[in-house]
Amino acid sequence: xxxxxxxxxxxxxxxxxxxxxxxxxxxxxxxxxxxxxxxxxxxxxxxxxxxxxxxxxxxxxxxxxxxxxxxxxxxxxxxxxxxxxxxxxxxxxxxxxxxxxxxxxxxxxxxxxxxxxxxxxxxxxxxxxxxxxxxxxxxxxxxxxxxxxxxxxxxxxxxxxxxxxxxxxxxxxxxxxxxxxxxxxxxxxxxxxxxxxxxxxxxxxxxxxxxxxxxxxxxxxxxxxxxxxxxxxxxxxxxxxxxxxxxxxxxxxxxxxxxxxxxxxxxxxxxxxxxxxxxxxxxxxxxxxxxxxxxxxxxxxxxxxxxxxxxxxxxxxxxxxxxxxxxxxxxxxxxxxxxxxxxxxxxxxxxxxxxxxxxxxxxxxxxxxxxxxxxxxxxxxxxxxxxxxxxxxxxxxxxxxxxxxxxxxxxxxxxxxxxxxxxxxxxxxxxxxxxxxxxxxxxxxxxxxxxxxxxxxxxxxxxxxxxxxxxxxxxxxxxxxxxxxxxxxxxxxxxxxxxxxxxxxxxxxxxxxxxxxxxxxxxxxxxxxxxxxxxxxxxxxxxxxxxxxxxxxxxxxxxxxxxxxxxxxxxxxxxxxxxxxx
Amino acid sequence: xxxxxxxxxxxxxxxxxxxxxxxxxxxxxxxxxxxxxxxxxxxxxxxxxxxxxxxxxxxxxxxxxxxxxxxxxxxxxxxxxxxxxxxxxxxxxxxxxxxxxxxxxxxxxxxxxxxxxxxxxxxxxxxxxxxxxxxxxxxxxxxxxxxxxxxxxxxxxxxxxxxxxxxxxxxxxxxxxxxxxxxxxxxxxxxxxxxxxxxxxxxxxxxxxx
Numbered sequence: 159x160x161x162x163x164x165x166x167x168x169x170x171x172x173x174x175x176x177x178x179x180x181x182x183x184x185x186x187x188x189x190x191x192x193x194x195x196x197x198x199x200x201x202x203x204x205x206x207x208x209x210x211x212x213x214x215x216x217x218x219x220x221x222x223x224x225x226x227x228x229x230x231x232x233x234x235x236x237x238x239x240x241x242x243x244x245x246x247x248x249x250x251x252x253x254x255x256x257x258x259x260x261x262x263x264x265x266x267x268x269x270x271x272x273x274x275x276x277x278x279x280x281x282x283x284x285x286x287x288x289x290x291x292x293x294x295x296x297x298x299x300x301x302x303x304x305x306x307x308x309x310x311x312x313x314x315x316x317x318x319x320x321x322x323x324x325x326x327x328x329x330x331x332x333x334x335x336x337x338x339x340x341x342x343x344x345x346x347x348x349x350x351x352x353x354x355x356x357x358x359x360x361x362x363x364x365x366x367x368x369x370x371x372x373x374x375x376x377x378x379x380x381x382x383x384x385x386x387x388x389x390x391x392x393x394x395x396x397x398x399x400x401x402x403x404x405x406x407x408x409x410x411x412x413x414x415x416x417x418x419x420x421x422x423x424x425x426x427x428x429x430x431x432x433x434x435x436x437x438x439x440x441x442x443x444x445x446x447x448x449x450x451x452x453x454x455x456x457x458x459x460x461x462x463x464x465x466x467x468x469x470x471x472x473x474x475x476x477x478x479x480x481x482x483x484x485x486x487x488x489x490x491x492x493x494x495x496x497x498x499x500x501x502x503x504x505x506x507x508x509x510x511x512x513x514x515x516x517x518x519x520x521x522x523x524x525x526x527x528x529x530x531x532x533x534x535x536x537x538x539x540x541x542x543x544x545x546x547x548x549x550x551x552x553x554x555x556x557x558x559x560x561x562x563x564x565x566x567x568x569x570x571x572x573x574x575x576x577x578x579x580x581x582x583x584x585x586x587x588x589x590x591x592x593x594x595x596x597x598x599x600x601x602x603x604x605x606x607x608x609x610x611x612x613x614x615x616x617x618x619x620x621x622x623x624x625x626x627x628x629x630x631x632x633x634x635x636x637x638x639x640x641x642x643x644x645x646x647x648x649x650x651x652x653x654x655x656x657x658x659x660x661x662x663x664x665x666x667x668x669x670x671x672x673x674x675x676x677x678x679x680x681x682x683x684x685x686x687x688x689x690x691x692x693x694x695x696x697x698x699x700x701x702x703x704x705x706x707x708x709x710x711x712x713x714x715x716x717x718x719x720x721x722x723x724x725x726x727x728x729x730x731x732x733x734x735x736x737x738x739x740x
Numbered sequence: 741x742x743x744x745x746x747x748x749x750x751x752x753x754x755x756x757x758x759x760x761x762x763x764x765x766x767x768x769x770x771x772x773x774x775x776x777x778x779x780x781x782x783x784x785x786x787x788x789x790x791x792x793x794x795x796x797x798x799x800x801x802x803x804x805x806x807x808x809x810x811x812x813x814x815x816x817x818x819x820x821x822x823x824x825x826x827x828x829x830x831x832x833x834x835x836x837x838x839x840x841x842x843x844x845x846x847x848x849x850x851x852x853x854x855x856x857x858x859x860x861x862x863x864x865x866x867x868x869x870x871x872x873x874x875x876x877x878x879x880x881x882x883x884x885x886x887x888x889x890x891x892x893x894x895x896x897x898x899x900x901x902x903x904x905x906x907x908x909x910x911x912x913x914x915x916x917x918x919x920x921x922x923x924x925x926x927x928x929x930x931x932x933x934x935x936x937x938x939x940x941x942x943x944x945x946x947x948x949x950x
Contacts, residue, residue: 170925171918174896176903205929208878209898215777215790225769225795232802233757484832541832582799584792 161188162195169195173202224585235580238515239526341636344672348632348654348665410678413686414709415452418445419468421687421702426471432693433700439479439489439499441702446472447506448709451717455510473510476503477531485534492555494563497542498697501566504535508570512577516724533581536574540584543567546594559696561602562645564594565609576616577721578728588617603627604634608649615656636669639676643694644707647673648714655714670715677708746771746814754805765805768814769798776822779899783826785879793829797822816905819895823909874932881931889924896921 165188171177172185189196408416422428428445430437449456449469456470479487479499489499511528545556546564556563568591574581575588584590591613599606607627634642635650651673654666680690688708689701697703710717746768753765776797780790800821808817882890896906896917903921907914 167922170922171903174900174921176896176918201929202925205925205932206897208874209882209893209928210900211875214774215781215787217773217777217791217794221773221777221791221795222769225798226766228795228799229762229765229802232799233762236757538832585795586788586792 162192165195166198169199170202170206173199173206228582228585231580231582235529238580239529341633341672344636344665344668345629345632346665348636348669408686410674410681410686411452411709411712414681414688414705415449415454415465415468415686417682417686418448418702418705419464422468422471426468426473426475428472428702431700431702433703434490434495434697436491437489437495437499437697439476439487440495440502440697441700441706442472443476443487443499443502443506444706444710445702446476447502447509448706450506450510450513451710451713451720453513453720455514457514469510473507476507477528479503480531480535485531485538487535492558493553494555494558494560495697497546497556497563498559498566500535500542501539501563501570504532504539505566505570505573507535508532508574508577512573512579512724512728513720515579516727529579529581532574536571536581536583539567539570540587540590543571543587543590543594547590547597561598561605562696564598565605565649568595568609568613572613572616576618576725578725604631605646605649607631608646608653611653612649612656615653632669636672639673640680640690641676641692644688644690644699644704644711648707648711651711651714655718673711677712680704681708747810750805750808750814750817751810753802754808761805765802772815772818773798775899776818779819779822779894780826782879782894782898784829789829793822793825797825800825812908813905815899815901816908819899819901819905820909823891823895877932877935878928881928881935884931885924885927889920889927892917892920893924893928897925 427442430441454465454469456473458466460467487500487503490496687705749764777794780793903917906917
């Protein structure tokens with residue numbers, strides 16, 4: 159029947175309600191008189207009904223609550239952007255340099271009281287240190303012992319490109335450096351009690367450090383900070399930048415940064431050197447992070463300040479590595495190296511971005527565009543972290559250094575989540591981080607416990623009290639700060655800075671003194687780089703790697719303060735807009 | 741609750757932040773969240789991922805609210821964003837097979853297990869419960885369709901959007917939408933019929949409804 163043939167082609171449209179007017183009437187008329195077509199119509203109804211009859215998902219109250227928070231964040235972000243766009247350079251008065259003033263003794267106490275300093279700072283440190291932590295847990299650390307631990311201090315005029323001839327990391331077994339409090343006593347102090355963020359503690363009086371000129375009994379971190387403040391040209395400020403000329407007296411940190419300046423390639427990147435081949439992106443990101451943590455953000459006087467110039471070139475180079483399709487910072491030769499490169503690049507650029515944002519540098523940097531790019535990178539990083547839940551099941555290459563990658567990813571995401579700036583992150587991300595860490599707990603307990611402490615500190619929540627893994631991690635760093643895998647050292651130091659610093663028990667101050675002394679033993683006195691002479695399984699290490707993490711380890715406390723101040727600043731900016739009009 | 745209402749709400753939302761604008765948007769969310777969430781659950785079979793996707797679409801919608809112009813149905817606007825977002829997600833999952841929690845690369849048992857969990861988590865009328873086997877069979881058949889046909893089924897059949905909207909969302913002519921719907925339905929029926937004949941994909945199926 160030609161009528162049937164013609165109309166059957168329209169029956170599905172009819173069943174779907176997509177016919178109307180004359181056509182609909184024609185079909186209805188035919189159906190009334192044709193049983194075969196009615197059967198066909200019934201069959202189509204059944205098919206469509208089945209397609210539509212799946213379970214209906216109903217959003218949970220948590221879903222709406224979480225969505226509301228994200229929409230709030232969008233509004234805050236919009237207001238940030240509007241404010242930035244409306245601000246002139248001159249108005250952007252609160253420079254990073256000025257932010258440093260927040261670390262004056264009085265202000266610091268308030269900051270500490272607000273708990274946030276350590277939390278935020280800890281997060282950043284943790285990110286860096288997680289990486290090393292994983293290596294340590296991989297037992298990679300024992301791979302290559304120092305060639306001659308009793309040798310005299312390294313003298314290397316080669317610019318640090320090669321493996322130093324010798325190093326003299328103190329063998330320092332946990333039991334003891336006779337000059338200091340016994341290691342065991344320090345460890346006891348550091349791992350005992352409640353390692354919760356300092357915001358939960360009464361503000362200890364000793365945090366009011368003396369001026370550098372007065373010497374005194376302040377902690378090593380205070381001394382470091384003061385020295386840096388005096389000697390490092392702090393950029394980031396528009397109105398009253400500090401003197402551009404490098405300070406006459408170099409510190410371990412400035413000498414290391416200057417070595418990095420000298421070894422930077424003309425395109426802005428650093429070669430992995432003795433590290434894993436192809437890891438240029440990750441190496442460059444760590445180096446940039448070292449500059450950033452000293453507030454060399456690449457937006458200061460680039461012409462006159464080589465450190466600013468180095469930071470600017472590295473930033474540019476890294477952003478050029480970002481894939482336009484998925485936001486990944488491309489680098490490395492396998493899946494594990496990809497994750498590493500992406501995680502540390504995201505962290506370095508995020509750190510820099512947050513500092514600039516807090517300093518109100520929207521008028522001098524394209525922060526809006528950067529924010530979007532970093533947000534895309536964070537989204538991609540969440541995907542990477544998710545892959546690490548079951549690395550070996552999916553891509554064998556991912557299982558390599560999975561703990562270290564998870565640590566960097568977790569710290570980067572936690573930093574974004576808690577830095578006070580408005581980044582859109584998956585509401586399930588925190589849970590994902592926990593599950594990844596839990597999965598790795600048996601494989602890499604020290605790494606995981608340090609990461610957990612750091613993340614908890616960033617989130618300003620109480621952390622799990624001490625356990626054996628945490629004690630071992632602290633013992634390792636304390637026993638041989640120069641011989642431990644650099645990222646584990648950094649991670650542990652970060653977690654300690656976030657949770658123990660400022661405590662009246664003094665354990666942290668002893669820890670910092672050990673750390674400073676140990677790192678001093680592996681720094682080239684002339685060239686300025688740090689190198690333990692060891693090579694590590696995960697991503698190989700290398701002189702640039704060790705130097706960058708050396709700088710980061712020494713600036714843990716200052717970073718904590720910086721981030722506390724920035725978070726307060728950003729929250730204040732956001733707070734102006736948070737209240738919704740009626 | 742008409743489409744015009746949705747458009748007006750969206751325009752209202754686009755006039756600011758917080759306050760009444762936000763309330764307008766919240767109303768839209770309330771209206772569409774279930775449908776959007778179901779849309780994503782059907783795409784991936786994973787409740788958690790579907791919630792993430794749904795949230796992300798609403799966030800994107802909110803970010804774009806000041807650019808909304810009422811020259812299209814709100815649903816067109818919404819599903820265009822949703823589809824584009826899903827394409828991004830699916831691509832990233834294709835690149836990373838380990839993330840394929842809900843799509844084709846999973847083994848069948850996993851998928852069935854997940855679907856039944858999703859089904860179990862949601863209130864469903866008794867009629868749907870007895871259809872579980874056919875339902876799963878249909879999901880399996882749908883997953884075997886070529887992507888262009890799946891798209892029109894999801895939007896034109898399951899979401900019951902007018903062909904004109906499907907055409908706009910997919911950027912294809914209406915005639916192509918029609919022909920794809922026809923082809924898809926025919927293919928689904930064939931696949932279902934084969935599945936019945938062979939007893940797959942559900943071994944416990946005992947014969948059927950239709």
